[in-house]
Amino acid sequence: MxxxxxxxxxxxxxxxxxxxxxxxxxxxxxxxxxxxxxxxRTLAIVGESGCGKSSLARVLAMLEPPSDxxxxxxxxxxxxPEADRRVALRRAVQMVFQNPYxxxxxxxxxxxxxxxxxxxxxxxxxxxxxxAARAILARVGLRPEAYGRYPHMFSGGQRQRIAIARALMLxxxxxxxxxxxxxxxxxxxxxxxxxxxxxxxxxxLAYIFVSHDLGVxxxxxxxxxxxxxxxxxEHGETGLLFDRPAHxxxxxxxxxxxxxxxxxxKIPRKTLSGELPSPLRPPPGCAFHQRCTFATExxxxxxxxxxxxxxxxxxxxxAETVLGGAD
Amino acid sequence: xxxxLEIRGLTVEFTTSRGILRAVDRVDMDVxxxxxxxxxxxxxxxxxxxxxxxxxxxxxxxxxxxxxLAFAGTDLLTLTPRQRRKLVGKDVAMIFQExxxxxxxxxxxxxxxxxxxxxxxxxxxxxxxxxxxxxLNLVGIPDPGARLNAFPHQLSGGMNQRVMIAMAIACQxxxxxxxxxxxxxxxTIQAQILELLTRxxxxxxxxxxxxxxxxxVVSETAQRVQVMYAGQLVETRSADDLFSRPRHPYxxxxxxxxxEHAERRARLxxxxxxxxxxxxxxxxxxxxxxxxxxxxxCRAERPDLYRDPEGLARCFYPLDDSGRPEGVAA
Ligand SMILES: Nc1ncnc2c1ncn2[C@@H]1O[C@H](COP(=O)(O)OP(=O)(O)OP(=O)(O)O)[C@@H](O)[C@H]1O
Ligand SMILES: Nc1ncnc2c1ncn2[C@@H]1O[C@H](COP(=O)(O)OP(=O)(O)O)[C@@H](O)[C@H]1O
Ligand code: SF4
Ligand code: SF4
Ligand SMILES: [Mg+2]
Ligand SMILES: [Mg+2]
Numbered sequence: 165m166x167x168x169x170x171x172x173x174x175x176x177x178x179x180x181x182x183x184x185x186x187x188x189x190x191x192x193x194x195x196x197x198x199x200x201x202x203x204x205r206t207l208a209i210v211g212e213s214g215c216g217k218s219s220l221a222r223v224l225a226m227l228e229p230p231s232d233x234x235x236x237x238x239x240x241x242x243x244x245p246e247a248d249r250r251v252a253l254r255r256a257v258q259m260v261f262q263n264p265y266x267x268x269x270x271x272x273x274x275x276x277x278x279x280x281x282x283x284x285x286x287x288x289x290x291x292x293x294x295x296a297a298r299a300i301l302a303r304v305g306l307r308p309e310a311y312g313r314y315p316h317m318f319s320g321g322q323r324q325r326i327a328i329a330r331a332l333m334l335x336x337x338x339x340x341x342x343x344x345x346x347x348x349x350x351x352x353x354x355x356x357x358x359x360x361x362x363x364x365x366x367x368x369l370a371y372i373f374v375s376h377d378l379g380v381x382x383x384x385x386x387x388x389x390x391x392x393x394x395x396x397x398e399h400g401e402t403g404l405l406f407d408r409p410a411h412x413x414x415x416x417x418x419x420x421x422x423x424x425x426x427x428x429x430k431i432p433r434k435t436l437s438g439e440l441p442s443p444l445r446p447p448p449g450c451a452f453h454q455r456c457t458f459a460t461e462x463x464x465x466x467x468x469x470x471x472x473x474x475x476x477x478x479x480x481x482x483a484e485t486v487l488g489g490a491d
Numbered sequence: 492x493x494x495x496l497e498i499r500g501l502t503v504e505f506t507t508s509r510g511i512l513r514a515v516d517r518v519d520m521d522v523x524x525x526x527x528x529x530x531x532x533x534x535x536x537x538x539x540x541x542x543x544x545x546x547x548x549x550x551x552x553x554x555x556x557x558x559x560l561a562f563a564g565t566d567l568l569t570l571t572p573r574q575r576r577k578l579v580g581k582d583v584a585m586i587f588q589e590x591x592x593x594x595x596x597x598x599x600x601x602x603x604x605x606x607x608x609x610x611x612x613x614x615x616x617x618x619x620x621x622x623x624x625x626x627l628n629l630v631g632i633p634d635p636g637a638r639l640n641a642f643p644h645q646l647s648g649g650m651n652q653r654v655m656i657a658m659a660i661a662c663q664x665x666x667x668x669x670x671x672x673x674x675x676x677x678x679t680i681q682a683q684i685l686e687l688l689t690r691x692x693x694x695x696x697x698x699x700x701x702x703x704x705x706x707x708v709v710s711e712t713a714q715r716v717q718v719m720y721a722g723q724l725v726e727t728r729s730a731d732d733l734f735s736r737p738r739h740p741y742x743x744x745x746x747x748x749x750x751e752h753a754e755r756r757a758r759l760x761x762x763x764x765x766x767x768x769x770x771x772x773x774x775x776x777x778x779x780x781x782x783x784x785x786x787x788x789c790r791a792e793r794p795d796l797y798r799d800p801e802g803l804a805r806c807f808y809p810l811d812d813s814g815r816p817e818g819v820a821a
Contacts, residue, residue, distance in 0.1 A: 351745060424707045
């Protein structure tokens with residue numbers, strides 16, 4: 165058991181101005197996230213658009229500093245590290261983005277894109293860099309000719325392979341993937357997911373996998389963290405959360421997902437009413453209470469803290485009732 | 492059931508700097524009154540272009556040909572795109588994937604609904620306003636009277652999609668074409684929007700063409716399904732038959748590549764290779780470079796759509812009930 169990444173009460177706030185004269189307001193995009201991630205494991209982050217998944221991903225990738233809280237890599241703090249540790253840190257965590265079109269420089273060849281991280285972060289010679297780039301191309305299933313070509317000459321799936329290859333150049337311990345297959349066709353999604361799983365096994369990579377596709381999450385994640393308005397509301401093993409969700413919001417997310425069904429008696433989806441409230445004006449008490457069928461007076465008043473219930477962490481006053489209910 | 496929409500041999504070609512590209516290749520489609528037809532296929536397979544062609548919404552570099560294109564018995568081929576838009580504009584409505592691209596950011600949503608009503612329904616100013624409020628209410632927008640004055644950027648993606656739906660059903664169309672209406676939305680909002688669409692469809696006995704790449708959504712919503720691949724229709728049959736006994740190897744491969752059909756953490760079944768681009772289509776069966784059952788004949792000849800007891804499949808060796816190709820030695 166090697167913990168490679170640990171988040172302790174990580175927060176990320178943004179100042180936003182609505183209109184010219186209005187006073188700046190604070191959006192708590194990420195409002196207290198804690199977890200530990202072991203080598204070779206996948207933690208999925210799920211939740212509705214705007215709940216803070218990408219903001220969290222950027223903090224974990226050290227692209228932005230946390231506004232509060234702490235991020236540890238290999239047990240060591242990441243904030244204001246000594247210069248010699250900074251390089252090692254940057255190598256340890258790499259990111260793969262949703263949009264394989266936007267994330268690759270269109271004016272650089274694939275070879276140059278892959279070698280750039282080595283040029284900046286290592287003292288490998290030119291030949292060694294080229295050799296490493298060619299090796300990784302083969303590993304992610306691209307032909308050797310790809311080395312001299314430009315990103316626009318590739319399909320979406322191939323570009324995502326290039327992005328994954330680039331993320332692997334520095335032999336990271338953690339790869340943060342923000343919706344890595346959402347923009348791809350179904351027949352290509354499977355190829356990329358297989359590649360990610362193979363690489364994980366081979367290199368003992370830890371993944372943070374941000375996705376809104378619960379089918380994909382169920383398939384590849386070891387554990388899942390469900391977020392609502394910047395806060396984790398349930399966190400536990402994938403099988404447990406999918407089979408016996410304890411938070412009404414987890415239940416609602418699972419209930420709204422479409423399933424392949426045939427025959428006369430299709431089970432209708434359980435739809436969740438309403439939308440994610442504005443993060444500028446989060447509701448008092450439990451942030452989910454306006455949409456929750458289990459809500460009581462207590463929920464409107466007191467915010468539930470995360471606590472352990474039947475093997476997972478859940479932030480709900482009535483988690484036991486939710487688990488106990490037949491439906 | 493009489494066909495409301497009847498399309499035979501629809502072909503759309505674009506003149507581009509790379510020459511003439513065929514985006515839609517002899518596609519047939521029938522939609523009956525009150526029926527929900529699902530259209531699935533990967534991006535670039537011609538789903539949107541075929542529907543835009545019907546609506547007369549393609550640019551001047553597009554050339555449309557068809558053996559037959561009829562709506563409620565009226566032959567649309569003899570009309571100019573402009574006349575077709577007018578005729579079709581009231582009875583056929585379309586909603587698009589990105590509501591923000593089809594709502595005008597400069598006008599309030601109320602103004603945009605009222606304009607649509609004015610063009611196709613007339614009525615007094617008061618009637619149009621009342622109807623706009625009624626429509627927003629119908630699509631589940633809270634406080635509809637006040638929302639009439641909102642601009643699109645002041646509403647969420649889900650709200651804008653509801654406004655689009657309100658506009659689309661404003662003139663009580665007989666056919667609604669929904670092109671990826673929920674792709675940009677969260678599952679929670681997606682479920683709300685699909686429930687709304689199917690409720691409206693049933694209440695008004697409206698026919699619907701639902702274009703999506705989400706197989707699960709189609710299985711829940713559509714009575715019949717058409718599968719498109721590289722501009723061609725490759726399979727069509729009832730949703731139940733298609734999902735339980737696909738006949739075309741592409742449909743079968745697509746279904747088995749879904750994570751829900753695999754053991755957790757197991758490798759997913761994949762379709763090797765890529766969807767052919769519009770300019771590099773193979774000589775024989777368009778699926779032959781990726782098909783597990785392809786033989787020399789497949790690589791040399793293009794299969795037609797062949798009729799079987801439940802539907803149509805464009806394959807020389809359609810799969811039997813156990814998923815094995817017919818007519819080839821094992
Ligand atoms: N740079 C920023 N400045 C101001 N607000 C921001 C900034 N980045 C994110 N936010 C806000 O923080 C919240 C969380 O945004 P984030 O992009 O993390 O959501 P998400 O969960 O990734 O959503 P999606 O599923 O749409 O990608 C949102 O309310 C967003 O508007
Ligand atoms: N205006 C255009 N000019 C040239 N090619 C086009 C044009 N519009 C669409 N295409 C091409 O036609 C094909 C089918 O597109 P489309 O119908 O949008 O696919 P989808 O099935 O994803 O909706 C694609 O290869 C697309 O690039
Ligand atoms: S705390 Fe109350 S409102 Fe919040 S999820 Fe639990 S039951 Fe619902
Ligand atoms: S015709 Fe041949 S290549 Fe094409 S789908 Fe059928 S078996 Fe596969
Ligand atoms: Mg995001
Ligand atoms: Mg389209």
